[in-house]
Amino acid sequence: MESIQTTIMTLLKIPSQIKSISQVKQIHAQIAKSFPIFTSDILSIYTKFNFLPESITLFNTLPSPSIHAWKSVIKCYSSNAYFFESLKCFVKMRGIGIHPDHNVFPSVLKACTHLMYFKFGESVHASVIRFGLEFDIFTGNALLSMYSTFQRFSALQVLDESPERMTADQSDSILHHHNINNYKLCPEVGQNCQNPSFLNQFSNRGLGNLRMQSVRKVFETMPEQDVVSYNTLIMGYAQNTMYNEAMMMIREMGNAKLKPDAYTLSSVLPIVAKYMDAWKGKEIHGYGIRHGFERNRFITSGLTDMYANCKMLEDSYHLFCSLPDKDCVSWCSMIAACVQNGLFDEGFILFRQMLSANIKPTLVSCSSIIPACAHLTTLPLGQQLHGYIIRHHFDDSLFISSSLVSMYAKCGNIKLAKCVFDGMKQHDLVSWTAMIMGYASHGYAHDAIFLFKEMEMEGFMPNSVAFVAVLTACSHAGLVNEGLTFFNRMVRHYDITPEFEHYACVADLLGRAGKLEDAFGLICSMPENKTAGVWLPLLAACRVHKNVELAEKVVLEMSKFDGDNVGAYVLLSNTYSSVGKYKDAATVRQMLSKKMNKKEPACSWIRIGEKVHAFVTGDESHSSYDCIINALNILFG
């Protein structure tokens, strides 16, 4: 008996010597029989292994759990992502008058952060101050993380309702006299963040800046900061698109003699990707290799994404291939890299390879590959994916629904697109825009405009993409006044700087309506990006309205940056022909035939059944070539 007791005492004093959960269970069984006084120690060992069911069962057998037992179970709940239960336990503990300590607050604050319990988190902060633990580095870091997360949603309230202004008695009474069930998601955050007016609020970068200042204040009031403190702030800046500030923090980190770790690198990579700074990205990659982070999953996925964003797909793929154990995120990063760079077939090949490697598609991988179905107009594949999505209950996701709406619209089935849109429990700006664009591309301009106005009435503030959609609708339907009104509202009311796409839509709209000089003037007023995409529709309009003089001016403008544009010469030649200037048309055609040799011919294709039929200019190799030509002759009379 004595020797068993000695062994158990030794193991309990050095729990790190216990190597498996079965050993814990053996010790537990022995202690439960002989030494119930050690039950609390066994509980802490169960929680060390994050073994939740055993921890809870054991905890429930304790007649009056100690602070040690309470904090073990609170931590265990939090570590297993049972955040609500963790907070309930914390409230119960406070309710019976047990004082929390520096071990328990980080777990509780983590639970508040994940649940987005904004006001409850503030009360916990007040309690931290009441117990004099605000200078504990772990608690401080947990607070920093909590406010950094909250700031993305409603951190102005952090500034206005700082718990530092509460008295100790106030904070204590909050945690003593409330019911955790009253702390459902506070209205500004969490699931309800789809609330449009709220979205509008935090889409403003200026406010985001102000919010991060409050997080920075928490950082500065900490008596000391470690790597976690810096990383938390850097992540906060990065997630708030305050990239310069994030980079500044890395420099400050160096001044504080702290070395960037894997967390730091994975926070910086999205910034480098955003700025398409491949040189800096390579530098980070090298630093990662030198410091042993080469296999870190967060870094490898960040690098894959960064290289893809910098249009260095080969580097992305090389890195991806070098990974010995690819998880679903590795696959998804590479698939998304292909799809976002227009390599839709390659995206599909990888998707199939992922399935062969027994990696099941997740919600995210599904939403990455659906746009490939949309662009390749492969409806059967898209429908198969939709079936999979329904079977796996991914269809509640806004990402999934928006991509499905877009896919069905692009594949020609606007009714199914509307069906998915109407079936959504809630909409966001992206899903509204997908549906508006669907209507616009199908020529249902009035439906698109109606939906755009409905979206505004619902309180959503349209962004530049939503305006592209509604302007496309106006352009396709020739709704000149409506289009110009939307364009002006975008600039004056919503303060959105027009981009290439907006100019292209309006120029096209004016051109189709015969207001050729207005269209020319608008394009000339563009500050940059006067590329072929914006001139060609005007040139097409010149042909329709037989305006040779303006067509020549347009081609002259285009020759300043794209002298070999075949489309421009075809349209100019056709414009000459339309007014009977056949000699000029022939001259342009001669020039064209010389340029054609330098150009890769365009290709179009159609899917019939399971087969894709592709056609290239001048290619007569298709087996049904004669039938196709006969059919075309019938169609064109």
Next chain:
DNA sequence: TTAGGGTTAG
């Protein structure tokens, strides 16, 4: 004891 990845609309 505290911090992190891939996704949707042009």
